[in-house]
Amino acid sequence: MINRVASITTILVSAFCFTGQAQEADTSTINTPLTFKEAVKIALDNNVALKQQQNNLRASSIAKTSGLLQMGPSVSIEGNVGRNDGNSFNQQEGRVVNGVLDFTNVTLRTSMPLFRGFNQLNSYKASRELFDAQIETVERTKQDIIQLVTARYLQCLLDKELVKIAEQNVKTQQKQLEQINTQVEAGSRAGVDASNQMYQVKNAELSLLRAENSLRNDKAILAQTLQMDPGVNFTIEDPSWEAAKVDISSSLEELYTVALNNRSDFEGAKHTEAAFRFSYMALKGTYYPSISAFFNYGSAYNYIHGAENRTFDQQFTNDNVQKTYGVAFTIPIFRGFSTRSNVVQSRVSYENSQLDVENMENTVKSEVLLAYQNFNDAVTAYKVTQTQLEAAELSYTLGAEQYELGISNLVEYTQANQDYVQAQADYASARYTLMFQELLLDYATGTLSFEDIK
Known part of the structure; x- marks a missing residue:
C-alpha cells in the first residue's frame, strides 16, 4: 500500500514539474509585438552609456555648486x-x-x-560651462541611441519583408512545378522542364532559409542594442507611415542654420571651449596677490x-x-615657473578647444549635406523602384501567360520571375529607407527627439 502511494505521489510530482516546464516553454515562445517607438523607449531606459552620462551630469552639477560656494566664506x-x-x-x-x-x-x-585675481570667479564659470556641456552630451547621447535603433529596426523591417517575398516566391514556384508536372504527364511539356522547375523551387526555398536566418540574426542584434533579455521573442511591427508623403521643404542653407543652432555636440563643444577659456583666465589670476x-x-x-x-x-x-x-x-614671487607652466598648458588646451569647435562646425555641415543628399536619393529611389516594380509585375504576368500558352520557354519565364522578385526587394528597401529618412535628417540637424516619433 505504501509503495502504491509513493508511486502515485511520484507521478503527480513529475506531472506537475512537466506542466510547469511546458508553461515556461510556452511563455518563451510567445511573440511580443514591438513597435519602433517602444523599441526606442526601451533603448533609452536600458542604455548603459546614457546612464553613465546622466551620472556624469549629476557630478557636474555638484561641481558647479561647489565652485559657486567656494567664493563665499x-x-x-x-x-x-x-x-x-x-x-x-x-x-x-x-x-x-x-x-x-x-x-x-x-x-x-x-x-x-x-x-584672488578673479581665480575663483573664473573657476566657477568654467564649472558652469562644463555642466552645460554635459547637458548637451546627455541630449546627443539620446539622439545617438535613437539613430542606432533606427538603423537596427530598419534592417529588421527589411528582413521581415524579404522573408514575405521569399515565402510568396516559394509558393509561386511550387504552384508552377505542380502545373508543369501535370503538363509533363499529359505529354504537352518536356520532362526537362519539370527538372528545371524543381531546381527553381529548391533555389527559392534556399533563399527563404537565408532570409529567415538574416531576420533572426538582425533581431538578435536589435535585442542586444535594446539590452533586452535575449530569451524574449518579439515581432517587428510595420510603422503605419506613408512613404509617399515623406518630403523635405527646407533648403540646404536653412538646414545648415538649423543644425548649427540645435546640434547638441556642437553646442557642447562651444561650452567646452568657454570652460577652457575661463580655466585659463583662472590660472592667470594666480599671478596676482591674494x-x-x-x-x-x-x-x-x-x-x-x-x-x-x-x-x-x-x-x-x-x-x-x-x-x-x-x-x-x-604675494607670489617665485615658484619655480610652476604657475607659468600651468598657465601655458591651460592656454594650449583653450586653443585646442577652439580648433575642436571649428572642426565640429565643418563636421555638422558635412553630416547635414550627406543626410540631405541621402534624403533626395531616397525619394528618387522610391519613385524609380515603384515604377520598376509595376513594370516587373506586368512583365512577369505576361511571361507566365506566354509560357502557359507555349509561346515562350521556361528560361524566359524564370528570368521574368527573378526580375519580379528582385524588383519587390528593391521596392521594399527603398520604401522603408524613405520612411526613416526624415528621422535621420532630424538626427543630422540635431532636432531628433523621442516625443517627435510618430
Missing part, C-alpha cells in the same frame, strides 16, 4: 582633548606647573576671500590634578576666551 571648528604629564604652562596661574594636566581646546575658524579676511574664536579648559581649579564655566567662557581677526595676504 569657509567655516571650521577645530578642537582637541588630551592629558599632559609633566611641565605645562597654566594660563590661570601664569606659571609652569609640573604634574598631570587635562586640557580641552575648541576654536571656531572663519575665512572670507577678498581678492587677500582674505579671517576671524577665529577659541577657548580652553585646563584641570590640574592635585590643585585648586577654576570651574569649567569660568575658564571656558571668561578666562581662556581668545579672539583673532585680521586680513591675510599672499
